[in-house]
Amino acid sequence: MNIHYRYLVSFLAIGAIFCSSFSSMAQDGATLFKQNCSACHKLGTRLVGPDLIGITEKRQEEWLIKFIKSSQAMIKAGDADAVAIYEEYGQMVMNDQNLSDDEVKAILAYIKSESPSASTGDVAEETVEVEIVPIEYSEEDIKNGLKLFSGQKAFKAKGPSCLSCHNVTNEKLISGGLLAKDLTNVYARMGDAGLAGIIGNPPFPAMATSYEGKELDSTEVAQLIAFLKHADEVSETQEMQIEKSGSSILLLGGGGGLILLFILIGLHWNRRLRKSVKHDIFKRQIKGSDSII
């Protein structure tokens, strides 16, 4: 009884809060959008993910909630629209968002409030894709980026180095961690703005936790992007080299080295004591005896 009563009270309380602060929901939505979505989405332009202006008009709310909570599940389940989006955006999946229905609704409310009121549903479709002009980075930036990525130089806020979880195939780097995605060609996939969003405000749970309170500053982000861009550009040529010679050199070197090692060991141990110091004594004894064994 007691428990039921408590539930009832809390439901009533939540309901009351919900009703009274419906107008402030859009504002919560703004914060939530900034925290969870802004890394990949913008209102008005296409970033990593699609432009979300007018999305509430285009899709059912129910579908949106489902998609936001787990787009991957939907793709797996074979939802036609979800698969189409997945294909359109270079098979880049959206992360599952750990948000409650209410929070998603708040975000949607915010998007709705930002969208032009006289939406006809075509706004999103007709949004002109802004051609993002790639930023040019200096050699210095690339060098610093490499240092930051590999952990040679610590981040100012002492966040962990990228290499501990991510791999980038580059001749100047040792192979990195396998805990998270390979970032060799990430620049091609996401571009400057996408990377800046993700690095500056990680949407991935593990990454977000790792950098909580240790956020990277804008120079660091820029330097990392510079390095990732460079890594992407040179990745093709470098990979070829490794494929061609790496394994055979390793194999030949290893085999040859082993043989050389055996020869050295043989030469060195040639000096060992091979017989007892009493050898001569035994020999003399045996000469004059008829051994029973």
Next chain:
Amino acid sequence: MDIRSQISMVFHLDKCIGCHTCSVACKNIWTDRKGAEYMWWNNVETKPGTGYPTKWEDQEIYKGGWEKNGSSISLKGAGKLKGLKNIFHNPNMPVLDDYYHPWRYKYEDLFTAPEGDDQPIGRAVSMITGEPMDIKAGPNWDDDLSGTPDYARKDTNFKDLSPGEQEAMFQLEKMTMMYLPRICNHCLNPACVASCPSGALYKRGEDGIVLINQERCRAWRMCVTACPYKKSYYNWNTGKSEKCILCYPRLETGQAPACMHSCVGRIRYLGVMLYDADKIQAVASCNENELVQKHMDIYLDPHDPAVIAAARKNGVADSTITAAQNSPVYKFVKEWGLALPLHPEFRTLPNLFYVPPMLPAMAQVDGEGVYETTSKSLFPSIDQNRLPMKYLASLFTAGDTDKVREVYDKLLSVKMHRRNVTVGDLSKDEVKELMAVAKVSADTANAIFRLTSLATFDERFVIPPSHREEAIEMMEATADYKGETGFGFKEKPQRGL
């Protein structure tokens, strides 16, 4: 000054009768186990002879001890790089035959053999394989100069002697030998400790006993190579190395080590020495001709107030300082300068000292082939000693014959003085002159005589209290320890308690 205490020993070789009682006592207590059958932590060798393991003194074979390396020293056969190079196959170790293949006799066959035409015999069986075997050698087959062509003539210490001098030692009527009992020297600069890649060997802080931690030993056997006295042995059964532990469980309870306690000739003395650990490196790496003197100088006077204060500051117990003041070893080594270390050239600064033997020169064959038995005085001069000075110097002073002569001068003067005291048939002036040369006063001579021949058990072994209770207090509550000592299980029995 970093004053530490060290349990040291003196073996008085004039008193050794070569009975091997010490070896048997040690064997019965410590090495009568599987894998340890071939070990003799204590052994008695005949000199000249090749010893046990055969030719152990020849470091060109076994690469033991330290060698001078510029202004410092390095291990001859082990150490960082050399050790790493040989870590999986150490080429300089003695093989089993260099010690001997241990055996027993199958006496039970004498009783259980079925009736037949032949008498049953107790055959020799290997204590390693259990199979019947041909005995080829034992640990002391050079005993009393037996097998001279094989053993005594191959003594490494002949290197400084001319072929003529060597030959003289083996002439009939001049043939001579001495006994050399050996145990671990518990060195101040132990090569075995320095060589261990696992850090299993250590020198106990409170009394300087060198031990092998059986739990940390990883059977690299670098200590077997590194110990120039070949007193670290590998137990093939446990896969760990073992060595003389100076009967520390006995010492901790105030008893003399088994070999010393059982010694028939009462040749062994044990006591504490205080030494300055800061000087070890300098002493160990000094020139060979200074080695013995500097080694002696590292031991400090336990009556000196400055030494006592520094020792106290370093945590040496008052009881240990008192023991050091009464130490017979201090008297023999420092006060009287009668005892010398064995093979100081190995630079391990051994803590076992030997009073060299006075061997009577009974006769000489003169130029005309006459067997000359007369001599001017009752005790012949040192030069007539049958063991050449050079030979003794090779054993005890790294070749410095003057040092050996100094000791013999003293020993002879004590002998002459006592003869005059008890019999009085020698020329007083001659004895006085001899004592003046040897720098021995009548009182000193009497004291030397007393400690050599009349010393009681407590005078020979001045064992400092170990204060184990303090060590236990550091680790656990004394009441708990008391309640748990003696009975109990290291591993609980499967059926439970």
